[in-house]
Amino acid sequence: MALKKGDTLFIVLILVVLAVFFAISGEETTSHVPKDEIHARFYPIIQNEGKKAGEKFCGECHNEKQVPFPEGHPPKFRCLFCHKLDRD
Ligand code: HEC
Ligand code: HEC
Structure with missing residues (x-):
């Protein structure tokens, strides 16, 4: 079952959003x-x-x-x- 090109882009987009989210929350741990x-x-x-x-x-x-x-x-x-x- 091959992924459509649109699906791949969608998954990449979600991964980018998650990465940004983690980067921001990581910064917040400094007291x-x-x-x-x-x-x-x-x-x-x-x-x-x-x-x-x-x-x-x-x-x-x-x-x-x-x-x-x-x-x-x-x-x-x-x-x-x-x-x-x-x-x-
Ligand atoms: C490059 C980022 C950075 C800079 C610039 C920085 N700190 Fe920190 N500081 C940290 C990190 C990371 C820790 C360890 C994690 C924590 O407890 O927040 C820390 C820990 C501390 C602690 C102990 C906190 C605790 O909970 O026991 C104090 C006090 C402190 N810093 C004061 C300062 C003061 C005052 C300055 C400026 C002279 C300064 N820091 C500049 C990143 C920084
Ligand atoms: C008059 C002395 C004094 C000055 C000036 C001062 N601090 Fe502190 N600071 C303390 C003391 C004492 C503590 C530990 C007790 C406490 O948490 O209040 C502390 C604790 C801290 C902590 C750790 C808080 C934690 O969660 O453990 C940070 C971060 C910090 N100071 C940052 C700063 C920064 C940034 C400045 C400059 C804007 C500053 N302090 C100026 C006396 C000072």
């Missing part, structure tokens, strides 16, 4: 910036002035002396590319 007393004050800065303005403050605490990074943490120059804000 978010918590919306607690410590981090909540950065939310308006990031939302109004942009990621770069907010990231200036992260290193005040997130360094080897205070809140060390987990082992094997990826290069950390732009925190907010990977660590998203929590949704309201």
Whole structure:
């Protein structure tokens, strides 16, 4: 039972959609910036002035002396590319 050309295209399309879906959900597993007393004050800065303005403050605490990074943490120059804000 041979597949018609249209069927093959349809299956490929579904596979592409699934692949994109997995790529997006994979990104979401990186922990978010918590919306607690410590981090909540950065939310308006990031939302109004942009990621770069907010990231200036992260290193005040997130360094080897205070809140060390987990082992094997990826290069950390732009925190907010990977660590998203929590949704309201
Ligand atoms: C005043 C100190 C301080 C600053 C500034 C700060 N953090 Fe944190 N951060 C902490 C502490 C303490 C923890 C661990 C306790 C907690 O989860 O709140 C933490 C935890 C985290 C976590 C892990 C949350 C989890 O799910 O385990 C992420 C991600 C994070 N911070 C990102 C950031 C980013 C991005 C910035 C810059 C916008 C930032 N932090 C600025 C002190 C700080
Ligand atoms: C290239 C992507 C990337 C960048 C940039 C990045 N991180 Fe991470 N970070 C991760 C991944 C992946 C993990 C481990 C998985 C997790 O727990 O989120 C992690 C883990 C953490 C944790 C521990 C989270 C926990 O749940 O225990 C903290 C805190 C953290 N990062 C803070 C920062 C800060 C602050 C910056 C900027 C100076 C930064 N990260 C930049 C990808 C990134």
